[in-house]
Structures are given as structure tokens and as C-alpha cells.
Amino acid sequence: MNIGAVSEKSGLPAKTIRHYEDIGLLKPDRAGNGYRDYSMVDVHRLRFLQRSRSLGFSVEECRQLLSLYGDSDRESADVKAIANAKLSDIDRKIAELIGLRDMLRHLVKNCHGDSRPDCPIIEGLAGEARVQ
Amino acid sequence: MNIGAVSEKSGLPAKTIRHYEDIGLLKPDRAGNGYRDYSMVDVHRLRFLQRSRSLGFSVEECRQLLSLYGDSDRESADVKAIANAKLSDIDRKIAELIGLRDMLRHLVKNCHGDSRPDCPIIEGLAGEARVQ
DNA sequence: CTTGAGATTCCCCTTACTGGAAGGTTTATG
DNA sequence: CATAAACCTTCCAGTAAGGGGAATCTCAAG
Secondary structure, eight states: OOHHHHHHHHTOOHHHHHHHHHTTSOOOEEOTTSOEEOOHHHHHHHHHHHHHHHTTOOHHHHHHHHHTSSOTTOOHHHHHHHHHHHHHHHHHHHHHHHHHHHHHHHHHHHOOSSOOSOOTHHHHHTOSOOOO | OOHHHHHHHHTOOHHHHHHHHHTTSOOOEEOTTSOEEOOHHHHHHHHHHHHHHHTTOOHHHHHHHHHTSSOTTOOHHHHHHHHHHHHHHHHHHHHHHHHHHHHHHHHHHHOOSSOOSOOTHHHHHTOSOOOO
């Protein structure tokens, strides 16, 4: 499969896909003409990257997540440790997104258009997340 | 309030706080000695930035979200349009995080340590999100 | 008064892409 | 068959969003 098709299927620009290859996140075959030749596994990895990057995980975190499978030299204890750590991150992110969503919903409901100066939503903006 | 205290309260490094000032996300006062002097509103904005950046929103998106209040020249229709667009984004992100979490949970439960070659989790990795 | 913690600016480095040039390949069309 | 459009290649440079660290300044404590 050529890079254009993979781009469409993964939702990532071709530039980004080549970049991910440069930094070792995947290694597509090459066709006789020099074009990259992607498999469905590559598409899965790229889709996964698209998702997790857009959710605020760094490329290195994504690399760890990807290593949870596929790398046949994985060790069960490592896998579980990494996965559990990421599960905490994810739970926190979900909670924060829900907080953000509620805040915006409140804003949409209560801020009724006349540009009144003091909007009580400002309090909610910072969330009640414990710092540190 | 000095930048150190604000850093602690917002969870952002001082470097990042100064950077946000450079790109116009806040304008703290200056004390007589040249030190930046932050208000509680600044702290709120910074906390908000910390949260939304870590959730995968770009700085420009954060700028839009911040403009939903504080800018007294806001127009109700604009506010609602932006807020509603962001609400969709947030809902999608939440759904994706839940998908990611379920996948990891499944992996933790089912991948029982002996490095067996084929893990069915790979299917789940890409999610069933419709591309495009 | 001096010592250490915290502030300032400035400049360069890093991460994670993104745009564009210059050129090779494949596909559709006259 | 020619040739133009669409796709692919590499390479180089730029952007976005910070981070490291030097050189200097200021404040609080002993």
C-alpha cells in the first residue's frame, strides 16, 4: 500500500508518516520502484499514533504504548507496569476532560450574550485539580 | 505574586509561564524591581492552560478557549459557536481515551506474561474511529 | 555584608512536525 | 506514443512550544 492510501486510512499527513519512520516508529517495506510499501499492521500502528498523539501523549509515550505489543521481546512484568502507569494517566485525562466539558457546558448555558463584564465561569476555569 | 509562587500554583514551569507571556496569553504587572507580579486571574488562566495543553489542545485552541471569557469584547454568538465546537472535540477525546483505557485494561488482564507471539489486542489498537 | 535563593534577559537547543524545492514514477488522456 | 497530472522520493529549511544554561540583578537571612 502506498503512502497516500495509508495517509487517508490513518488520518495522518504523509509528511508525518515519513517522520515517524525516521524516528523508528515503523519500518515499511520498499517496492521495486523505491516507494514505501505499507502493511495493515503499519496502518494500525499509525492510527494508534494519531489517536494517542491527539490525546496529549508524547511520541516517547506512544512508543512505549506501542511496545506493549508487537515487540516480541516484551516481558510481562514490564508490560503490566507500563500499562498500569498509562492507565492512571488516562484516567486523569478523562477526569480533566470531563471537568473541561462541564465548564464549557455551563458557559454555553449561562453566558447569555449581552457582554456582561463578570462571568462567574472564571472560577471554574482553573478546575479544582490539586496542584502537584 | 512572584513567578515562583505562580509556577507552583499553576503546575507550569517558570520558563513556560514567561513563554506564554511572550506569545501574548497574559500580561502580568511589573513590580518596582522589575519582577513580574501576577494576579489570581493570571493563576487561573495558567492553570487552565496547563490543563488544556496536557489534553492535546494547541496553544491557539487554548487562546480561543481563553477568549471565551475575560475579553470583554466577546460576542455571545461567537462564544457559543466556539464553545460548542470545542465541546464536540472534547466529547471525541473522552470517547477515544475511554477506548484507549479499555484496550489497556484488556491487555493487562489478558496478556499473561509468556511472550506469546500473537496478541489479539492489536485489532483494538487502531480503534474503530471512522477515519475522515 | 555576604551568601544563597529567586528573578531577569538572552541565546541556543530540542521535539515534533510542516513546507517547499528538485526530481523520479505511474496513470490518464489526446 | 507523448505528455500532463498525480504521486512518490530525498533534502533542507522553518515553525511551534517549550527547555537548558549563562550572566546579571534583587531580596531575605545570618
